[in-house]
Amino acid sequence: MHSTRSSIARGAVVALAALAVVLFSWAPSALADAGEGESDKSTDLVRQAIAILVNEPDNMESVAEKLDDASSAPDQSGTDVALVVSARDALMANDPHRARTLAEQAIGAKPHLASAETPAIGETTPSSATAGEGTSPMTMATGAQAGEATFPDPLEVRTELAGRDLTVLVLSILVGAVGVYLALRFRPQRREVHP
Amino acid sequence: MSDIDHRHPKAEAAESNGGTHRAAVEERADADGPPPDTVEPSVRAEGKPPTGDTAPPTTGDGDGDKPPWRRRAWAVIDERLGLSALRYPVPEHANNIAWSLGGVTASVLLVLIATGIVLAQFYNPTPEAANGSVRDIITNVWLGSTLRGVHYWGAQAMYVLAVLHLLRVFVTGSYKRPREANWLIGVGMLALVIGAVFTGTVLKWDQESFEALGHNLEIGEFLGGAGLWFSADLSKSIPLLERLYVAHIVIIPGLILALLAAHMLLIKRHGISPDPSLATATGDDAAVEVAVETAEPVEPFTHHLRRVGALGLIVIGVLGVLAVLYPPGIGPSPVEGIEVTKPPWMFWWLYTIENWFGIQAIIWASAALFALLAAVPFIDRNPARSWRKRPVAMTLLGLVLVTMIVFTIITGVSSVASHLG
Known part of the structure; x- marks a missing residue:
């Protein structure tokens, strides 16, 4: 009986391991294109280029591709194509900061100032009407519109372990230690059961 | 009977x-x-x-x-x-860590509610200002970054604890008669926890959030009329972000609390589920299991509460440490039409499925998982509670877990470009 159970358990482990191998080996070939059709508005494409630049600064290829598409998009209303081309040149010259500034100027978006830039609570970012639907001074975003036209840098929170942070850290450790002490004190005695 | x-x-x-x-x-x-x-x-x-x-x-x-x-x-x-x-x-084994996971999950819920109430005083759910208000919380609000960190890590802790609790209930066969209804309530609460994590992800309104919202819209569209709530068409003048905010702070927590009340009432009604390991130590007869259960020493429920409270303090301490050492940041405000981020790790297994089969597969996979979870008490007719005597159930559990873990790892090691193709 015991050996039967052991062999079943071994078989189950082998089967699960085989499943894992199959799934892992299937992955590369199965990764498929899930992209959608690209916008024909140069404004949208420049915004996307900026967003990629901000989110993935190492992905220059995608940024350049978006800027290329923007400069040749069928609908170029609200976009200064010359600035888009300049942005692409700056990108090729390995100056992503200038490329971003030019791209933002190309669509009339508010240029970024610094990574620590923090819009005040309640501040809308109207910029120009060319910055996208729902972001004009008179229109608030509705439905699933993104609403914002600025592209602040990602905000990485750094801890210097001083002042309040250090106090919170010490208090947290103390609370955890008290919890450990009480959890040990209140743990069940595991008394023997005699049915 | x-x-x-x-x-x-x-x-x-x-x-x-x-x-x-x-x-x-x-x-x-x-x-x-x-x-x-x-x-x-x-x-x-x-x-x-x-x-x-x-x-x-x-x-x-x-x-x-x-x-x-x-x-x-x-x-x-x-x-x-x-x-x-x-x-x-209640039986003494109720104070084991494994049997206290549900209570610890509830204690984390309290932490999330408390920190969420504070954060709600400073968060602006309008699309134009949401990202900026989160930055304001991080940089200008007193202890704002720490509170947000506790909320962020607490959400993940609640997800992990809820899943561990579910696994404990499954492995010990605690969903079996007469606790089928309570199992269903628990599964519903897990779904709500996932919903809370999803809506919370959207609220910070960066690129990751917006891409998550895009999935929300696609799923709503796929569901047709049933997906109306998830679509922007339900209320054309109100941004979807604000509706998801309402869901995050009112609808979902309210439903969780309501189900939690029912969950606890049924636990009181049916008693703490037996520990099969006590029975298997003395025999494999169901009658012996009952006899062991009834012979086990008991303690007042208040002892369980204080044990859960002590474990909850440990979790709170860990959350505080994580919030200080690894505070969550925020990405730039979102742009439509690109996919450059991955979702939170809890959704990585679904991300892989989407890559392979398209976005509709997310719905099918989620529905299949929760349908399977809901059906467990009704398809598992094996009266035994010990995992050693339930090879089919354990194999099924292993299959599901291995699949989800492998899919999660695949997304973890793949680039976002793979998602875009």
């Missing part, structure tokens, strides 16, 4: 075995208060509420040693609030 027989199943089984059994005692106690035989004196004394100052309760924690004024104070409070009703007996 007939449909009109409302006796506790454990009590019925215990009585059929003869002798004195805790389950039978509990059943009678429901009607008459605790009998004198089997419950500890400390617990037994709580059967009747004290009347005025003349009948101070014994607490079981050495109340007899407490000064008279404390006993009188307790009597006054207890007469009005009935707190001694919480001292009903």
Whole structure:
């Protein structure tokens, strides 16, 4: 009986391991294109280029591709194509900061100032009407519109372990230690059961 | 047992075995208060509420040693609030860590509610200002970054604890009769926790959030009329972000609390589920399992609460440390039409499925998982509770877990470009 159970358990482990191998080996070939059709508005494409630049600064290829598409998009209303081309040149010259500034100027978006830039609570970012639907001074975003036209840098929170942070850290450790002490004190005695 | 027989199943089984059994005692106690035989004196004394100052309760924690004024104070409070009703007996194994996971999950829920209330005072749910208001919380609000960090890590802790709790219930067969309904309630609560994580991800309104919202919209569209709530069409003048905010702070927590109340009431009704390892140590007969259960020492439920509270303090300490050492950041405000981020790690297994089969597969995979979870008590007819005697159930669990873990790893090691193709 015991050996039967052991062999079943071994078989189950082998089967699960085989499943894992199959799934892992299937992955590369199965990764498929899930992209959608690209916008024909140069404004949208420049915004996307900026967003990629901000989110993935190492992905220059995608940024350049978006800027290329923007400069040749069928609908170029609200976009200064010359600035888009300049942005692409700056990108090729390995100056992503200038490329971003030019791209933002190309669509009339508010240029970024610094990574620590923090819009005040309640501040809308109207910029120009060319910055996208729902972001004009008179229109608030509705439905699933993104609403914002600025592209602040990602905000990485750094801890210097001083002042309040250090106090919170010490208090947290103390609370955890008290919890450990009480959890040990209140743990069940595991008394023997005699049915 | 007939449909009109409302006796506790454990009590019925215990009585059929003869002798004195805790389950039978509990059943009678429901009607008459605790009998004198089997419950500890400390617990037994709580059967009747004290009347005025003349009948101070014994607490079981050495109340007899407490000064008279404390006993009188307790009597006054207890007469009005009935707190001694919480001292009903539960088996000793309820205080094991594995059996305390549900309680610890609930304690994290309290942390999330408390930190969420504070964060709500500073968060602006309009699309134009949401990202900026989160940055303001991080940089300008006193302890804002830490509070947000506790909320962020607490959400992940609640997800992990809820899943561990579900796994414990599954492995110990605690979903079996008569606890099927409570299993379903628990599965519903897990779905709500995932919904809370999803809506919370959207609220920070960066690129990751917006891409998550895009999935929300696609799923709503795929569901047709049933997906109206998830679509922007339901209320054209209100941004979807604001509706998801309402869901995050009112609808989902409200439903979780309502289900939690039902969950706890059913636990009280059916008792703490048995620990199969105690039974298998002495035999593999179901009757032995009941006998072990009824012979196991009991403790007042308040001891379970204090054990859960102690474990909850540990979790809170860990959350505080994580919030300080690894505070969550925020990405730039979102742009439509690109996919450059991955979702939170809890959704990575679905991300892989989307890559392979398209976005609709997310719905099918999620629906299949939760349908399977909901069906578990009804398709598993094996009466045994020990995992050693349930090879089919354990293999199924292993298959699901391995698949989800592998899919999660695949997304973890793949680039976002793979998602875009």
